[in-house]
Every structure is written in C-alpha cells, then in structure tokens.
Amino acid sequence: EPEVTQTPSHQVTQMGQEVILRCVPISNHLYFYWYRQILGQKVEFLVSFYNNEISEKSEIFDDQFSVERPDGSNFTLKIRSTKLEDSAMYFCASSDTTRQTQYFGPGTRLLVL
C-alpha cells in the first residue's frame, strides 16, 4: 500500500541553524500539508500546498518557515533559523484530488538545543 515517507526520523540541531525536513507524498497526490506536535500538546496545522503554491497557512507559519516542492516527488519544510520552541514532531500529509482523507507520514522528531 502506498505511504507517505519522511526523512530524517530524528534531527538534532543547534539554535539558529537551518533545517530542512523532507517528505515524499503518495505519488498521485496533489495536496500536501505540514503539521507539528510539540511534546505533550495537540497536533497543529502549519501549511497546505497545492499547484506549487501555499493555499493556506496558520499563524505559526511565519517568515522563518518555507515550503517547497523541488521536484516531482519531494515536499520540504525549511526552518531558516531554528528556535528552542521549534522542537516538536513534524508530520507531513498528502491527499488526492478528492481531498477526502489525508495520509500522514511517520513524522520527524526535531530537537533544537
């Protein structure tokens, strides 16, 4: 069964460094999403992406965040200058043209020191 994959599974970085989280959505999906979950808190929406554009973003998704689909298979989330409070699990999801359900990746656990 097709699945969403994410790399790396874990990343440790120093405050102020840039990180890129990578996702490979299901191959025929056209809608892509990033969510994050700070430890002990609920999952929060960050951004949705369609047709090479951001379609919606939350107030969390400020100028330090960016998303890109650099090629036909990858979908990336870049955090330009990480802060301690960016430490969280980041989930990628994708859906097909019906947008009836979103398929989640396993997550990347980011720790900012």
Place this chain on the structure above:
Amino acid sequence: KNEVEQSPQNLTAQEGEFITINCSYSVGISALHWLQQHPGGGIVSLFMLSSGKKKHGRLIATINIQEKHSSLHITASHPRDSAVYICAAQKTSYDKVIFGPGTSLSVIP
C-alpha cells in the same frame, strides 16, 4: 473554547471491554477524521467520516452531523489497542484539519 473536544482525556480498560471515545466539534466540517497515535509518535488514519457509520475490524466510528458529535468504539479491546486516539475536523471549504487533544487509552491484560 476549543473547536474540537474529546472525552475522556484518559481511559484505562480491561482487555475485552467495549470502549467508547467521544468527540464534539463546533465548526462546519466537510469530514471528520479519527487517527491513532502510537507511543513512538507516528500517526495512522483510522477513519474519515462525513456521515453515518463506518466499521473496520473491531473499530466502529459514527457521526451525527446535526449534533456535531462523533464516537469511536472499540469492541473486544486488546492491549495492542493502547494508544492515543485523536479526533480531527476538516473544516468546510478549507484544507486544514483541526485536531482534538486526544484520548490516551491503556488496555490492561
């Protein structure tokens, strides 16, 4: 007020018990998701509902659109069902999914 609420927050059950987790939401939705989050953090989608009822194995999900309420039932619970169960509302005309706080289920042998 949170847009998606769940009850109970924590639930401990004996193996074999019938379990119900409730979700209420205050927004217009196009779909309601039930998700399972394993202790390692990964999320698995269990159901997507827009009306009625769905069944998959020992799991049953129901939704009442008028009352803005959904339930997840687990029959004959097993220790491997221990996880956090999350209700999430996909808002009408929007892409984003709003997550509930989750219900932590522990099934004891």
